[in-house]
Amino acid sequence: MKAMRFIRTVTVAAAILVLPTASADGQIKLGIIGGVNFASVNDVDIGALTETFDNRSGFHLGAFLEFGSPAFALRPGILYLNAGSLFEGATFLNQDAFTMSFVSFPLDLRARFGVVDVFAGPEFQYLVSADAEDEFDDDLKSWVINGGVGVGLRLGPFMPEVRYLFALTGLTESDFTVGGVSVTTDGQRTQALRASVGLAF
Numbered sequence: 001m002k003a004m005r006f007i008r009t010v011t012v013a014a015a016i017l018v019l020p021t022a023s024a025d026g027q028i029k030l031g032i033i034g035g036v037n038f039a040s041v042n043d044v045d046i047g048a049l050t051e052t053f054d055n056r057s058g059f060h061l062g063a064f065l066e067f068g069s070p071a072f073a074l075r076p077g078i079l080y081l082n083a084g085s086l087f088e089g090a091t092f093l094n095q096d097a098f099t100m101s102f103v104s105f106p107l108d109l110r111a112r113f114g115v116v117d118v119f120a121g122p123e124f125q126y127l128v129s130a131d132a133e134d135e136f137d138d139d140l141k142s143w144v145i146n147g148g149v150g151v152g153l154r155l156g157p158f159m160p161e162v163r164y165l166f167a168l169t170g171l172t173e174s175d176f177t178v179g180g181v182s183v184t185t186d187g188q189r190t191q192a193l194r195a196s197v198g199l200a201f
Contacts, residue, residue: 108148
């Protein structure tokens with residue numbers, strides 16, 4: 001419910017602030033983007049045991065389309081996102097290190113102040129690869145929704161930026177059994193810090 005309210009709010013704000021100026025100024029930019037990301041999942045309590053997971057690094061590559069005015073813009077994008085081995089160290093898994101990859105669809109509402117961009121919006125991630133054991137694969141959700149906020153610079157055609165992502169939906173089911181161990185969580189929520197450099201055309 002919170003996720004849907006967040007998405008509706010961003011969509012309505014984008015329509016009000018961006019679309020009128022986009023039709024007036026007609027500014028459209030196509031760009032490519034890439035960089036590194038550092039992500040983690042929340043800890044898990046299993047009976048008297050607590051699994052604690054460290055940050056894992058990965059990378060992302062993709063493209064975006066930006067349209068709007070010099071002051072406000074809407075930027076949808078598509079990324080290939082390698083999240084790294086998020087569950088490395090889990091004792092409830094026989095295979096405790098496997099890489100997860102997503103196709104990610106960010107949708108940013110961006111405000112520009114001189115050379116500084118401030119932005120926020122949802123990001124929809126579709127799981128395309130997780131080389132985990134089959135039993136655990138079934139408990140990973142296909143779609144994850146995140147919220148994101150960030151800040152960036154416009155240095156000519158180059159756009160370095162930093163984004164913080166927080167989960168609006170869980171990465172796993174709330175209850176699952178793997179390796180004969182029953183696990184109950186709030187959906188294994190993730191958080192991530194992403195550093196990127198975009199190049200606009």
